[in-house]
Each structure stands twice: as structure tokens, then as C-alpha cells.
Amino acid sequence: MTTIADPPRTLARSTGSPATPPRGTALADSATIAEGTMDVVGPPVPGSEEILTPAALEFLALLHDQFADARTELLLTRQRRTREIAAGADPDFLPVTRAVREDSSWRVAGAAGAPGLSDRRVEITGPTDPKMTINALNSGARVWLADAEDASSPTWENVVGGQRALRSAIRGELTFEAPSPDGRTPGKRYALNTSELTKMPTIVFRPRGWHLFESHLAYTGTDGSTQPASGSLVDFGLYLFHNAAELIERGRGPYFYLPKLEGHREARLWNEVFELAQETLGIPRGTIRATVLIETLPAAFEMEEILYELREHCAGLNAGRWDYLFSVIKCFRNRGDSYVLPDRAQVTMTAPFMRAYTELLVATCHRRGAHAIGGMSAFIPDRRNPEVTEQAFAKVQADKEREAGDGFDGSWVAHPDLIPVARAAFDEVLGKRENQVERLRDDVTVGQAELLDVASARREGATITEAGLRTNISVGVRYIASWLRGTGAAALDSLMEDAATAEISRSQVWQWIHCHTVTDDGVAVTRELCESMLREFLRSTPRSRGDRVDDAAAIFREVAMGDEFPPFLTTSAYARYF
Ligand SMILES: CC(=O)SCCNC(=O)CCNC(=O)[C@H](O)C(C)(C)COP(=O)(O)OP(=O)(O)OC[C@H]1O[C@@H](n2cnc3c(N)ncnc32)[C@H](O)[C@@H]1OP(=O)(O)O
Ligand SMILES: O=CC(=O)O
Numbered sequence: 001m002t003t004i005a006d007p008p009r010t011l012a013r014s015t016g017s018p019a020t021p022p023r024g025t026a027l028a029d030s031a032t033i034a035e036g037t038m039d040v041v042g043p044p045v046p047g048s049e050e051i052l053t054p055a056a057l058e059f060l061a062l063l064h065d066q067f068a069d070a071r072t073e074l075l076l077t078r079q080r081r082t083r084e085i086a087a088g089a090d091p092d093f094l095p096v097t098r099a100v101r102e103d104s105s106w107r108v109a110g111a112a113g114a115p116g117l118s119d120r121r122v123e124i125t126g127p128t129d130p131k132m133t134i135n136a137l138n139s140g141a142r143v144w145l146a147d148a149e150d151a152s153s154p155t156w157e158n159v160v161g162g163q164r165a166l167r168s169a170i171r172g173e174l175t176f177e178a179p180s181p182d183g184r185t186p187g188k189r190y191a192l193n194t195s196e197l198t199k200m201p202t203i204v205f206r207p208r209g210w211h212l213f214e215s216h217l218a219y220t221g222t223d224g225s226t227q228p229a230s231g232s233l234v235d236f237g238l239y240l241f242h243n244a245a246e247l248i249e250r251g252r253g254p255y256f257y258l259p260k261l262e263g264h265r266e267a268r269l270w271n272e273v274f275e276l277a278q279e280t281l282g283i284p285r286g287t288i289r290a291t292v293l294i295e296t297l298p299a300a301f302e303m304e305e306i307l308y309e310l311r312e313h314c315a316g317l318n319a320g321r322w323d324y325l326f327s328v329i330k331c332f333r334n335r336g337d338s339y340v341l342p343d344r345a346q347v348t349m350t351a352p353f354m355r356a357y358t359e360l361l362v363a364t365c366h367r368r369g370a371h372a373i374g375g376m377s378a379f380i381p382d383r384r385n386p387e388v389t390e391q392a393f394a395k396v397q398a399d400k401e402r403e404a405g406d407g408f409d410g411s412w413v414a415h416p417d418l419i420p421v422a423r424a425a426f427d428e429v430l431g432k433r434e435n436q437v438e439r440l441r442d443d444v445t446v447g448q449a450e451l452l453d454v455a456s457a458r459r460e461g462a463t464i465t466e467a468g469l470r471t472n473i474s475v476g477v478r479y480i481a482s483w484l485r486g487t488g489a490a491a492l493d494s495l496m497e498d499a500a501t502a503e504i505s506r507s508q509v510w511q512w513i514h515c516h517t518v519t520d521d522g523v524a525v526t527r528e529l530c531e532s533m534l535r536e537f538l539r540s541t542p543r544s545r546g547d548r549v550d551d552a553a554a555i556f557r558e559v560a561m562g563d564e565f566p567p568f569l570t571t572s573a574y575a576r577y578f
């Protein structure tokens with residue numbers, strides 16, 4: 001069997017024999033197993049008692065005992081690598097893992113033994129507040145990506161409330177009453193159409209990426225030092241702890257999307273987390289399934305290795321186009337004009353370098369028995385505006401037809417009204433088949449040159465415009481304000497905006513300033529110009545109490561217009577305000 005050169009880390013300590021969990025509250029009666037402690041330092045919020053139980057906190061402490069240091073190390077590796085690329089070192093396929101790529105004998109677990117994951121033709125995504133949870137589970141999609149990441153603002157209320165909604169939905173119990181529209185008539189009532197999990201979309205939960213902290217939980221290690229918890233381990237750990245046994249009992253399983261990985265060592269860390277978590281909760285090894293988002297440029301060069309590291313737990317890869325674009329800008333932010341991308345709206349999935357990435361993803365997945373899942377078109381319908389809706393349907397239809405034709409096994413939609421459009425595109429190609437994993441794309445010959453041909457976007461005629469700059473500023477500030485108010489996905493100018501799309505807006509402004517870009521309509525992009533556009537935007541924006549627009553503008557100045565390039569706008573905003 002092929003091996004990857006560096007051996008897996010040895011876990012610091014053995015956890016002994018697996019505990020047998022009572023349904024839904026594994027470890028409740030078990031002896032102390034964690035060496036460190038996890039303390040709640042945030043205020044009580046609705047759901048705290050149900051979610052932050054002593055046993056759940058102990059499970060989180062155990063995950064931090066074992067993995068907090070490795071996470072920190074990997075984040076430092078990321079920073080080093082991004083700096084090297086920004087300074088001129090092109091990413092490439094790794095020589096040390098050549099054997100893994102060339103060994104054609106291994107496959108991932110895929111959907112085998114993972115009920116509800118064979119047919120993923122339409123996946124709806126969205127945050128986990130009770131109303132969206134019910135609407136998504138009633139939507140008729142095959143899968144619901146329950147999102148604690150790009151679509152989520154990680155307020156403490158949202159983190160705990162989202163876990164509570166999921167816990168209750170999985171047990172078929174979730175209901176919700178919207179606030180009264182006028183203070184007299186009752187608000188709209190929401191309930192699940194069915195309490196049978198197997199009749200709902202399969203739930204795939206996306207925890208926060210490795211870079212994010214959860215500052216309302218403090219981990220104290222055996223050396224006595226205290227640090228904020230990892231957002232990834234908190235989200236993953238709470239979801240698994242409360243729901244794994246229930247999901248299995250009800251005919252589904254603990255399934256995850258893993259965001260923003262930058263390489264196979266990060267995948268290995270997740271695999272180790274899965275192994276320990278399964279063992280500790282008494283879940284059979286290999287029960288967890290992960291679909292990894294390939295949404296950073298470095299990860300595009302390690303797709304095979306990522307699949308390999310997670311092979312016992314891996315269901316597939318997803319083409320996360322928005323973070324991918326953000327990552328391309330981040331990596332090449334200082335590399336001069338030939339790496340400068342055109343207006344956000346003009347970079348489409350048919351730009352050669354984007355096409356290269358998705359083609360390679362499909363080919364890689366199918367060679368290894370993994371599902372290839374497509375991404376999100378940002379066009380959303382507007383039930384009050386048929387013209388906008390018609391345009392969104394046409395754009396989404398073209399996007400999904402291209403993906404299905406290229407060999408993807410399914411794809412994402414942002415809104416329930418888009419489900420029939422995406423389904424029709426995949427039905428047309430899949431017919432009665434559940435997926436097209438058997439369709440090998442041996443015709444794909446994508447290499448380093450194709451993946452790095454960022455200049456191809458502008459060669460195809462796309463431009464940089466003054467209007468594009470203004471849009472980036474306006475969208476960036478409005479999205480950050482929404483995020484600070486606790487809403488992580490928003491409809492702005494008839495487009496879905498979330499943390500990933502907002503990252504593109506702000507990083508593009510940073511890149512244009514630092515590369516001394518002159519727009520195709522002859523405007524030199526400078527910090528002073530951006531500042532004056534920002535002020536103009538603030539003057540012309542109607543304001544209300546608590547709208548957080550000024551706070552958002554302060555964040556925007558820091559992440560888009562500063563000397564340094566903060567790696568994520570969410571980490572900057574979280575550190576300042578959460
Ligand atoms: C880059 C990436 O990571 S993409 C993945 C992350 N992004 C996302 O998941 C975005 C998901 N989409 C959304 O959050 C929403 O569609 C938005 C914010 C873009 C638009 O939402 P709204 O402004 O509420 O849209 P609209 O008013 O048309 O919604 C109509 C109904 O559909 C529901 N709805 C809309 N989108 C969704 C969704 N994704 N899931 C479940 N229900 C939804 C609304 O709750 C609303 O229900 P109601 O009639 O009971 O009030
Ligand atoms: O997470 C998805 C993306 O496009 O980013």
C-alpha cells in the first residue's frame with residue numbers, strides 16, 4: 001500500500017476502550033477521560049443547558065487535548081506557505097506524494113455504507129437557525145448542507161442555537177413561530193413536513209474552518225495555559241456528540257463538509273479527529289463521511305492526497321468556487337498585473353483557470369470512487385420580481401447544465417426555488433442513475449500551468465471597472481454589517497452574499513490598491529480613491545439604530561485598505577466585536 005512520506009502523528013494518549021453511548025448523550029456516565037478542561041465563558045443563551053452539558057464539554061476538552069496543538073502548527077504552516085506564494089513561489093503538485101497520485105489501486109469509502117449519500121444531485125445550503133432549518137428540510141432537495149461556515153455569523157447565540165435546532169430537527173421535533181408581524185396577529189408557524197429522517201434531505205453539517213476560534217469556550221490544557229476553543233472542533237464535536245447515535249438509529253449518519261483546507265496534512269488532522277471521536281463515542285470506525293471543499297489554490301494541487309488521507313471517511317470533493325477565487329487573489333495579491341483578476345462579476349466558471357480546476361476535481365474524484373459536487377451560483381430568485389427570478393433561473397440552469405455535463409454528481413443551490421432548475425439539469429444527464437461516479441474523465445490533462453493561468457480571465461475580455469470597485473466597497477461593507485448583526489448570508493443586489501463572496505470583494509480592493517491597478521475605464525485605484533468612495537457610500541446609505549454600518553466600514557478599512565493583508569475578514573471582525 002502506498003504511504004505518504006511523513007507518518008501520522010501519534011496521539012498523545014490512549015483513550016482506552018470505547019464507551020457505549022446512550023442515544024444522543026454519549027459519555028454521559030463515563031469516567032473522566034479528558035485531561036484538560038473546557039469552560040463556558042460566554043453568557044447563557046437559549047439552548048445552553050441542552051447543548052453545553054458537562055459530558056459534551058468533556059468531549060470537546062478531549063478533542064482539544066489531542067488536536068489543539070496540531071491545529072496551531074498547521075495554521076502556522078499555512079501562513080508560511082501563503083507568504084511564500086505571495087513572494088513568488090508558485091504552488092505545484094508535491095514531489096513527495098507522487099507515489100500516492102500514481103498508485104491507481106486505492107479508492108475512498110464513498111457512499112458505500114453511508115445511507116442517504118448516493119444520490120446528491122441537488123443540495124440546498126443555508127444557516128441553521130430554526131426557520132431556515134425547517135425550510136431546508138421541507139425543501140425537497142436530496143441533501144441539506146447545514147452551514148456553520150460561510151453562511152453563518154458565529155455569534156454565540158447562533159452557535160448554540162444552531163446546534164439546538166439541528167438536535168431537535170434530527171429528532172423530528174423542531175418547530176418555530178416567527179415574530180408577530182404587527183404585535184397583534186400571531187406570527188407564521190413552521191413545522192417539519194415529516195419526523196422521519198429518511199424522508200428529509202440528508203443532513204451534511206459544515207463546521208467552521210480551522211482558522212476560526214470560539215471565544216465563548218475556553219480550553220485549559222494540562223500545562224495550565226488557557227486559550228479560546230477551536231471553532232472547528234466545537235462545531236464538529238457538539239454536532240457529533242449530540243446526534244451521531246440518533247442519526248445512525250434513524251437511518252442516516254454523521255456527515256460533514258470540511259471547509260477551507262489548504263493541504264493534505266489538514267485532511268490528515270481531520271481524519272485523526274474522526275478516528276478518536278468515533279472510538280470515544282463508540283461509533284464504528286468509518287461511519288463518519290466527509291466531503292472536502294476544494295476551495296483554496298494550494299488544495300487544488302493536493303486533491304489526490306486529501307482523498308487519500310481521508311479515504312476511510314471520504315465521500316467526495318466539492319468545488320467551492322467563491323473561496324477558491326478568494327484564495328487565488330490572496331495567494332497572488334502582490335504578484336503584479338498579470339495576476340490581477342477582473343471585476344468579481346466578470347470572473348465566471350468558464351474562465352480557463354476556473355474550468356481547469358473543476359475539470360481536475362471531477363477527474364480526480366471519479367478515479368477514486370468519490371462524488372464530485374458542484375458549487376454555488378450566486379444568482380437568486382426574488383419572489384416579488386419575476387424579471388430577476390427569470391434571470392436567476394437562466395443563469396443557474398446554464399451553470400448546472402455545464403456541471404452535469406462535465407461529470408459532477410450533484411450541485412448546490414442557495415434558494416428553494418432553484419431546486420427544480422438544478423434537478424432538471426442533473427436528471428437530464430443522470431436519468432435513473434444515482435450519480436455518475438463511474439464516468440472517468442481520462443481526457444482531462446490539467447497541470448500546474450492551467451491551474452495557475454489566472455491571466456486567462458482577462459485574456460477572455462473581462463475588465464476591471466470603476467463600477468466594479470464601487471460594487472466591491474458597497475457589497476463588502478453591507479455584508480460585514482449583516483454579519484455583525486448576526487446574519488451570515490444575505491441577498492444583496494439580487495445576489496447571494498456570504499463570507500466567501502465578501503472575501504473576494506475586500507481582497508480584490510486590496511489587490512487593486514497594492515498592484516497600482518488602473519481600471520479599463522482609466523481610473524487609478526488608490527487608497528485615497530477607495531476612502532472617498534467608502535465615504536460617499538456611507539453618506540448615501542440610509543441608516544438605522546443598530547445597523548452596524550460604521551463598524552462594518554471600520555472592518556472594511558482594515559481588511560481591504562490596510563498595509564497588511566489580514567488572512568480572513570471574519571477573524572478580524574470576530575476578534576474586534578465578538
Ligand atoms: C460560498 C458558499 O459557501 S455558498 C453556501 C453558503 N451560502 C448559503 O448557504 C446561502 C443560502 N441562502 C440563503 O441564505 C438565502 O437564500 C438568502 C439569504 C440568500 C436569501 O434569503 P431570503 O432573502 O430570505 O430569500 P426569500 O425571501 O426569497 O426566501 C423565500 C423563502 O425561502 C426560504 N429560503 C431562502 N433560502 C433558503 C435556504 N437556503 N434554505 C432554506 N430556506 C430558504 C426563506 O426562509 C423564505 O421562507 P419564508 O417564506 O418561510 O419566509
Ligand atoms: O463554500 C463554498 C465556496 O464557494 O466558497
Ligand SMILES: [Mg+2]
Nearest residue numbers: 150320323500
Ligand atoms: Mg467556502
